Every structure is written in structure tokens, then in C-alpha cells.
Amino acid sequence: MRDEKITGGKPWNPRYTYWPARRVGNLLFISGTTGTDDEGNITAPGDIVEQTRQIFRKWGPLLAEAGCSYDDIVQTVDHYITTENYRGTAAVRREFFKQRLPTSTGVQVVGLLRPHALIEIHGIAVIPEGK
Amino acid sequence: MRDEKITGGKPWNPRYTYWPARRVGNLLFISGTTGTDDEGNITAPGDIVEQTRQIFRKWGPLLAEAGCSYDDIVQTVDHYITTENYRGTAAVRREFFKQRLPTSTGVQVVGLLRPHALIEIHGIAVIPEGK
């Protein structure tokens, strides 16, 4: 059974105590992700819609490395700290999820660790057979 | 590998950007569910116990469509916004989970999107072989 660290082709700091994603067999687990750039800074402070777009953008290389695509994501869990414009993130989902849709949960939490993060999303994908 | 939208036999509005449940292989993922009726209104405002009952009731057709039952649910995650009477929801679980029990997590969050929702639960089931 395959069991792989998935980083989307990027180096991963060994001081971190988690992996950005991990493929085991045909399952792909994706860590809670915020809308950061390569330096770890939130790309769009104050803009939950663009932060959500950035989160899903960051998932692209993870999915590709694992041999699957957005359509294979079966679960997303949104944690957001403001409801302002949260409903606008649905349109972002439409940009990424085309044929098949994940199940979804969204809850408002007290806080996220990443400064200026308004939303953090984690997910699970099921990789098609033969991939 | 099967990969199916699961709606419990109900029509599903194409403007939604998630599915109520999705079966992939022998796994069933269930979206965060609140205690709403077919019109999307909470059936029991102010009553977390009855809302929990309604959530699990709504899961019945999803599980049936996927070929499994309550006993096959292996994970539930409760997000609630009040602790008042939350412990009363355990008795509701006993009404639905008979032989085998899911793992469980329950945390109090700031808010849920659905007006008047006191609790939202998402879950995962593993479908028995041959189903």
C-alpha cells in the first residue's frame, strides 16, 4: 500500500510536526490549510473569499502529486472566524469543483493560529483506481 | 469503484456547491447536517435534543441509498453552540445506534450558518462488503 508524504512539489520544513497532505492507499488526507503564500503570509487579509480561493489553489499541486483532482475531494471542513462574506465562498467552490462535489461542513470558530487567517479548510480525497 | 452523489432520494438544488452525502468505494461521507425539514427550516427551534433526532432521521435515507445503516457509521463530529441539554443528545444516539457505535467528537463553536440551528453533525460510514 502506498504511503507518501505529499507536499505539492515543495520543500517541507522538517521542524513541522505534520505533513501538508498524506496519501495512504487510495485515500488522500489534506491538512487544515489557510490562504497563505510561499512565505506563509496570508495573501488577502480581510478577504475571506480570496483566502478561500488561495486555499483551493494550494490544494492543486497536492492533488496532482497524489494522482487525483478536485473532483475526487469527498469531504471539506471549513473553519471560519467571521460570517462576513462567508457565503461568497460558495462561488469559489464552483470554480474548482466541476463534475462531482464534496460533502461539506462549515462552522464558526473562535480563532485560527495563522495571523490574519479568516478561514481554514481541511479535506479528504479518494483517488481513482489505477492512479 | 463506485462514486455516487447520495441525496436520500430527494432532488438536490444544483446551486449548492456540495452534496449531502457521497459514496466512494465502501466509504460514505455525510455533510454537516442540521435539524431542518424539507423547506430548510429548523424543526425544533431551541430544542437541541429534538434537532439531533431530526439530524439522524435525515441520515436514514442517505444511509439506505448508500446500502448501509446506522450501525455502519464510524465517525460523528458534533458542533453545537450551546451546552444546554447537550448531554440529552446521548439518549437520541441510543435510538439510532443499536449494535455498533461510532466514534464521536463534540465541541462548542461560535456559530452555525443555519438560522436557529443549535447543532450540526457530520459523519463517515463504512459500507459492508457486497453492498
Place this chain on the structure above:
Amino acid sequence: MRDEKITGGKPWNPRYTYWPARRVGNLLFISGTTGTDDEGNITAPGDIVEQTRQIFRKWGPLLAEAGCSYDDIVQTVDHYITTENYRGTAAVRREFFKQRLPTSTGVQVVGLLRPHALIEIHGIAVIPEGK
């Protein structure tokens, strides 16, 4: 397909409406766990780092009974109620996760049910073939 209640070799009170862990096929689901002792009391009130250590300690017998180890945990979700010293829990992860790391999500919530619990973690492991 195996489908087993996993208690880590301990008796499990039948009044509970969930199992501490459940193995189905090669998947292990672990319930939200707090840093309690055998009597259900938090071992280290006020100390999120030690509570986290106790949580992972409690997972050891669950993993062993299911035929796997810490390296097989692929997802952890942390719910904490204070950010104070939360970053100190990363060092605890290093004590347990040696070769392969789980994906991770951590969010601050309003409250946890267990009195004096500062953090609750739930997880998923994938059991190696042949185990």
C-alpha cells in the same frame, strides 16, 4: 471486513453512546480524546502541553489493539480552548510521531465538555496491510 470496537484493553461503560475507537477494514477512527486518567479526571489542569501528551499516551493502547502505531495516524484534528502554550504541543507530537507524520488541523473553539480540558483531539489511522 473486520469491524471492531477498540477500547485499548479497558472495560467500556455500556452507557456511553460511542466507542473510543473503531477499526473497520484497514481504517481506525479515534474519538475526540481529552487528557484524562482512568477515572475521567484531567491529569494536568491548566497545562495544555501535558494534556496533549496524555491524549497521545491514551492512543497507544488503541493503536496497538488495532494493529498499528503512531506512524500510521494520517489525520489529527485539534480543538483547543486557549492559544496559551498551544504551540508547545508541537514538541509533544515529535515524541510520538517519528517516521511519518499525520496531516493536522487545529482550531480554537468555545468550549469542550470535559471539565478542565484545554484540548481535545480526534484522529484517523490507516492500518498497514497484513495487520
